[in-house]
Amino acid sequence: MNTQVNLEAKTEFVEWFNQRWNNRMGAIDGFDVAFIGALLASQKSSTIVEIGCASGLSTAVIASLQEQISPARLTSFDIDDRFYEDRTKPVGYLIEEALPHPSVDVSIQTGKVSLDVGEHVSDPIDFCFIDAAHKHPWPLIDTLAVLPLMKPGGVVVQHDLKMFLSVDFYATGPKILLDQTPPKSQIRHGSVASVPEFKNLKTRGRDGNIYAIRVPEDYRQLGAKLCQGFYLGWDVAPSKKISKQFADRFIDFLSLHYGPAVARSFKIGMKRYNSPIRTPAPSSEPQGHATSISRKIVNKLTK
Numbered sequence: 001m002n003t004q005v006n007l008e009a010k011t012e013f014v015e016w017f018n019q020r021w022n023n024r025m026g027a028i029d030g031f032d033v034a035f036i037g038a039l040l041a042s043q044k045s046s047t048i049v050e051i052g053c054a055s056g057l058s059t060a061v062i063a064s065l066q067e068q069i070s071p072a073r074l075t076s077f078d079i080d081d082r083f084y085e086d087r088t089k090p091v092g093y094l095i096e097e098a099l100p101h102p103s104v105d106v107s108i109q110t111g112k113v114s115l116d117v118g119e120h121v122s123d124p125i126d127f128c129f130i131d132a133a134h135k136h137p138w139p140l141i142d143t144l145a146v147l148p149l150m151k152p153g154g155v156v157v158q159h160d161l162k163m164f165l166s167v168d169f170y171a172t173g174p175k176i177l178l179d180q181t182p183p184k185s186q187i188r189h190g191s192v193a194s195v196p197e198f199k200n201l202k203t204r205g206r207d208g209n210i211y212a213i214r215v216p217e218d219y220r221q222l223g224a225k226l227c228q229g230f231y232l233g234w235d236v237a238p239s240k241k242i243s244k245q246f247a248d249r250f251i252d253f254l255s256l257h258y259g260p261a262v263a264r265s266f267k268i269g270m271k272r273y274n275s276p277i278r279t280p281a282p283s284s285e286p287q288g289h290a291t292s293i294s295r296k297i298v299n300k301l302t303k
């Protein structure tokens with residue numbers, strides 16, 4: 001299937017987007033919209049999920065584009081209930097301003113994460129857009145959390161691939177996930193048909209910041225490959241370490257849906273990269289030779 005969105009609607013859409021988008025809001029840009037639009041048009045999605053709603057710009061974009069394609073239900077999840085760039089605004093406030101989308105039923109779930117999706121979405125998911133926490137391993141966690149709920153042949157879209165190149169917003173999550181994804185399951189920005197009218201959308205000027213993973217018949221096989229990413233250095237900030245409560249819940253989920261080997265890879269990553277920071281015990285020992293000898297002994301015992 002490749003549905004063409006009608007031209008008049010596209011012009012109105014381009015105006016709507018350009019009036020609301022700015023470079024500071026951390027939202028999808030025109031290149032990303034073109035990619036998402038082409039993917040939506042290439043399949044008939046009836047169940048759509050988004051992780052990371054923020055202002056609701058991407059939610060409104062997906063609803064407007066999907067309106068031109070087929071009826072659907074779109075559920076957007078966010079851990080927060082306020083828009084992070086302007087705390088006076090609720091998460092998803094731009095949905096109110098979206099172009100009419102009578103055939104696309106949108107709901108926003110705040111205070112929720114990817115592990116909560118199953119409680120709110122019962123039909124198999126055709127299209128999932130992940131744009132939440134980008135520090136590794138969050139995109140991997142979110143992907144493994146939704147894969148068992150996806151329809152085979154569906155797509156999981158990942159935003160902000162290029163964050164591993166950023167100085168101010170460094171995060172390797174989307175890049176490490178892509179590197180674990182078998183090439184046959186990858187959908188890269190150059191491989192989807194472009195939408196000519198979308199060249200008028202505002203962008204950050206750098207294409208290729210988005211990709212998708214095609215869900216295979218057996219999601220477990222894909223999960224077994226993706227989970228290798230847990231062994232690679234995590235870049236979660238010390239202040240944002242993964243809590244024991246979340247980790248326990250996620251381990252149960254992995255064991256249930258993927259089996260013990262995948263759960264074990266997460267546990268090893270937790271141990272390697274998410275252990276509490278040890279503060280050195282106060283010592284009355286004089287600094288210098290004696291300290292370095294005792295440190296050598298400790299190192300021997302712990303390495």
Ligand SMILES: C[S@@+](CC[C@H](N)C(=O)[O-])C[C@H]1O[C@@H](n2cnc3c(N)ncnc32)[C@H](O)[C@@H]1O
Pocket residue numbers: 026027028051052053054055056057058059077078079080083084112113114131132133138
């Ligand atoms: C980059 S913004 C999303 C931008 C939005 N997709 C757009 O293009 O308009 C990331 C959002 O993800 C949310 N978030 C961060 N970590 C999350 C998590 N673990 N689960 C769900 N949402 C999360 C943040 O609160 C923030 O609103």
